[in-house]
Amino acid sequence: MEPVARLDNNHELTLKEFPFLIKWRDDRCKRCGRCTAVCPMFSITPAVIAKRVVSSSGATPTPHVERQVVTVIKQSTNIGNYCTGCATCSLVCPNEAIEPEYNPNNKFLIHKNAAGGAYTRGGRRNDPLVSTLDRLKFTRISMLTDPALDAGRHEFRIRTYLGRILPAEELPVKFVNGSGEMDASGGKFIPPVREIYPVMIGSMSVGALSPTMWEGLAMGITYLNEVEGMPVVMCSGEGGMPLRLLKSRFVKYFIPQIASGYFGWDEIIRAIPHMVEDPCAIEIKYGQGAKPGDGGLLMAHKVLKLISEIRGVPQGVDLPSPPTHQTKYSIEEAVAKMIQSMSMAWGFRVPVYPKISGTRTAKAVLNNLVRNPFAAGLSIDGEDGGTGAAYNVSMDKMGHPIASNLRDCYLDLVKQGKQNELPLIAAGGVGKKGNLAANAAALIMLGASAVSIGKYIMQAAAGCLGDENNRCNVCNIGRCPRGITTQDPKLYRRLDVDKVAMRVVEVYKALDTELKKIFAPLGRSTELPIGMSDAISADDPAIAERLNISYVC
Amino acid sequence: MCRLSAITAKDYFSPVENILTLETMKEGHDGSGMGLILKDLGGEFESLKDKPVLSGICSDAGLAALNRYMDAAGFTLVHTWTPKIKPVRGITARDNYFARVYDYPKGINDLSLDKKEALLLKTRLTLRKMGESDESIIVFSFYPDVVTLKEVGDPLELCEFFGLDDSTLKAKIIFAQGRQNTNYAINLYACHPFFIQGFGSMTNGENTAFVPIREFLASRGFPGYIGYNSDSEVFTHILHYAARGLNYPLHYYKDIITPLKPTEIDKRPDKAFVGHLKKSLRPLCIDGPNCVIGFAPDGTCFMVQDSKKLRPGVVGGKKGKISLVSEECGLNRAVPDRDANKDIFPMRYDMVIVSPGAEEVKVWNQLQGWTTTMN
Ligand code: SF4
Ligand code: SF4
Numbered sequence: 001m002e003p004v005a006r007l008d009n010n011h012e013l014t015l016k017e018f019p020f021l022i023k024w025r026d027d028r029c030k031r032c033g034r035c036t037a038v039c040p041m042f043s044i045t046p047a048v049i050a051k052r053v054v055s056s057s058g059a060t061p062t063p064h065v066e067r068q069v070v071t072v073i074k075q076s077t078n079i080g081n082y083c084t085g086c087a088t089c090s091l092v093c094p095n096e097a098i099e100p101e102y103n104p105n106n107k108f109l110i111h112k113n114a115a116g117g118a119y120t121r122g123g124r125r126n127d128p129l130v131s132t133l134d135r136l137k138f139t140r141i142s143m144l145t146d147p148a149l150d151a152g153r154h155e156f157r158i159r160t161y162l163g164r165i166l167p168a169e170e171l172p173v174k175f176v177n178g179s180g181e182m183d184a185s186g187g188k189f190i191p192p193v194r195e196i197y198p199v200m201i202g203s204m205s206v207g208a209l210s211p212t213m214w215e216g217l218a219m220g221i222t223y224l225n226e227v228e229g230m231p232v233v234m235c236s237g238e239g240g241m242p243l244r245l246l247k248s249r250f251v252k253y254f255i256p257q258i259a260s261g262y263f264g265w266d267e268i269i270r271a272i273p274h275m276v277e278d279p280c281a282i283e284i285k286y287g288q289g290a291k292p293g294d295g296g297l298l299m300a301h302k303v304l305k306l307i308s309e310i311r312g313v314p315q316g317v318d319l320p321s322p323p324t325h326q327t328k329y330s331i332e333e334a335v336a337k338m339i340q341s342m343s344m345a346w347g348f349r350v351p352v353y354p355k356i357s358g359t360r361t362a363k364a365v366l367n368n369l370v371r372n373p374f375a376a377g378l379s380i381d382g383e384d385g386g387t388g389a390a391y392n393v394s395m396d397k398m399g400h401p402i403a404s405n406l407r408d409c410y411l412d413l414v415k416q417g418k419q420n421e422l423p424l425i426a427a428g429g430v431g432k433k434g435n436l437a438a439n440a441a442a443l444i445m446l447g448a449s450a451v452s453i454g455k456y457i458m459q460a461a462a463g464c465l466g467d468e469n470n471r472c473n474v475c476n477i478g479r480c481p482r483g484i485t486t487q488d489p490k491l492y493r494r495l496d497v498d499k500v501a502m503r504v505v506e507v508y509k510a511l512d513t514e515l516k517k518i519f520a521p522l523g524r525s526t527e528l529p530i531g532m533s534d535a536i537s538a539d540d541p542a543i544a545e546r547l548n549i550s551y552v553c
Numbered sequence: 554m555c556r557l558s559a560i561t562a563k564d565y566f567s568p569v570e571n572i573l574t575l576e577t578m579k580e581g582h583d584g585s586g587m588g589l590i591l592k593d594l595g596g597e598f599e600s601l602k603d604k605p606v607l608s609g610i611c612s613d614a615g616l617a618a619l620n621r622y623m624d625a626a627g628f629t630l631v632h633t634w635t636p637k638i639k640p641v642r643g644i645t646a647r648d649n650y651f652a653r654v655y656d657y658p659k660g661i662n663d664l665s666l667d668k669k670e671a672l673l674l675k676t677r678l679t680l681r682k683m684g685e686s687d688e689s690i691i692v693f694s695f696y697p698d699v700v701t702l703k704e705v706g707d708p709l710e711l712c713e714f715f716g717l718d719d720s721t722l723k724a725k726i727i728f729a730q731g732r733q734n735t736n737y738a739i740n741l742y743a744c745h746p747f748f749i750q751g752f753g754s755m756t757n758g759e760n761t762a763f764v765p766i767r768e769f770l771a772s773r774g775f776p777g778y779i780g781y782n783s784d785s786e787v788f789t790h791i792l793h794y795a796a797r798g799l800n801y802p803l804h805y806y807k808d809i810i811t812p813l814k815p816t817e818i819d820k821r822p823d824k825a826f827v828g829h830l831k832k833s834l835r836p837l838c839i840d841g842p843n844c845v846i847g848f849a850p851d852g853t854c855f856m857v858q859d860s861k862k863l864r865p866g867v868v869g870g871k872k873g874k875i876s877l878v879s880e881e882c883g884l885n886r887a888v889p890d891r892d893a894n895k896d897i898f899p900m901r902y903d904m905v906i907v908s909p910g911a912e913e914v915k916v917w918n919q920l921q922g923w924t925t926t927m928n
Pocket of ligand 2: 018033122123458463464465466467471472479480481482483485
């Protein structure tokens, strides 16, 4: 006779297919239900099972069998409710009764296309291997022939320039009695240049980030500037900036970004007459290292009142940014015009630079910018960058590592003698394994004038749970368990804005000390060691050859 | 650490004075080489001041090739000075050491100095290239009124080897360096002082920022910015680039290699320019430790330090004879009858500038401006 339900459950997934398996301990669990309430994926649910319980008691224990109905925690085998390993359940459990465990044998990607939907997520490239940046070390240690500096005692100027720097030959200067004076008579345009801290916070939008997260970052960098005297700047990301910030004197620490959706720019343009300070710079985003060729998408459920006001759009609608700027048909004309228009909006007082994703065509972009007198720099975002939402395939399989991309561009500038004219900003995976200062310094020695960070600061300042084993990485669904990438007040109130700001300050102060610790033994203190490639080596001959640095073993 | 001895005077003197000065500072050099540049020449060169002098070393084959090249280029040899080589143990004599005075090719004499200098540079670089692989031709300078002499060995022994004590070689400015070989292989092109188109300099110390500076200079598109067998050659080229390429007054050399902080620049009367200079020439910032002694085409000599680590360096003397040396004991040897209280030890913001003929000594301080200490 055929059973009512087939016993083989053939079309269900087994838990072994899933990337994280929940280890729940019956003996510790007091059935408070906190874990199931907090799980952003609804991966775990309270369930009731009937089970046979054998117990013995009494002076001469006699086994006693009983059928009991007990409550348990059950992990879902529905692919849509996969456990992300975020460990929020462990965080709230009072008895350490539950934790996710990574399952290296999972077949997640094979099944995560249910209903024909390609897998989308947030986060980063899921590649837990050591990046090129972490294979570089600083090997030029000054000692007896060239005394090392003392990181604690000597004065270090860890500063860089953002903006196009005129070559000395083109500076309009005259000498009167042997003293140099700038000569304005010829009407020569001198591009604006900002002196900033060489590690900046890269573009993460209000919208992708929760209000508490974005404001926490903003408060942190403002404190660094105003109190600590460290000119750290931050890019807004696409989607505008709060109006009161635009009209405040603190706007000079921010880089508003314009991207293909132009979100927030009606409001920014309307605020220009009321601005008391110029912004630090303007970034035009043409690509993002984490998801080259993929546009942005702010899902309708993230477009609440605040976001709709800042972006100038109705509430509750999906906000897609096209993968490319629809108005851009060529770099020589349209991009040049866009740079020029943005410069013109602030009377040519604000540096305007494009950001592209790492690509083998970066040198072509670079060379166009070199010829454009209004281009203030080039930001290159490597494949290890982060994003709030993208297709998994774009994140995992598209893109170019930053190290060789940056190095090629720098050496190309050197060939043309323009290495000091157009600053290169490198991003994408800086601090991937936590070595923020070392990665930043290595990029600087490979030729970057500045570096941008994103994921690192999210992890350090707000405890973002994501990692390269696809832990968490659900920034796109509006249910960020840390309250970082959500617009749901219930969730973002978990994040204390002052603590975020405080952590930003702590991170930068520690970073500053570590950078000094790297630069001191190299003997460099007056200017950044940009392009000082004799100071670094790779532990892999192929990397060394590709980057034109020495190999050590 | 190398030892440096520069003397500038109103009257001609012999390079032996510089060498004896080096000798008093002997502890610091290891005999891995000595370089000499003589400028504003006396003796047998005095009447040939307008004509370019080619200084170098050649093998016999190299000399033949050099002669063929110079003939073809239209240069006519007018005078040759060769040292009378005395065998000294430990110094391997090469075939030909020389300073040869030429007449410009036809039609060149009437050209501007700029054009003549370009031709001389091109000729020197071509000769250098011709003999570089087999060291058959080594040329140090090709310029009017300048002689350069370099060889591996101890300065005093080289003095004897070249027979300088009974030579007629004399000049009003002589720079000498006793080399302390550090991390580069001994190569005569790595030996200070370095020279390019009337500018010369020598340095003690290591150049931390060598790679970015070299890349910046080499990408200026100026044919003479090559070589860099020593990390100190860039100091000469920065000097040339600033004073000749950019036409900056000499003292801005200091603002280029040791730029001030923005808060310090703000206090300068020329702050607008210095602010731009700091940005535009950022890759030329040095981080020491270096003491640089140099000269400009008009015979002005100077000494500067890096801004943090500092190497020994002192300037002193009397009107008509000033010495710029790396150690005080050298100064005592070079100008013993000076007022030692007036010796100047330049500090991080200073550039000591000695006018041609050792007439006047001024100190340019990046924050305070000019002070005249002797005139
Ligand atoms: S680890 Fe995160 S996703 Fe997994 S069950 Fe716990 S709370 Fe849910
Ligand atoms: S904690 Fe939030 S921001 Fe971090 S990976 Fe998870 S969802 Fe994304």
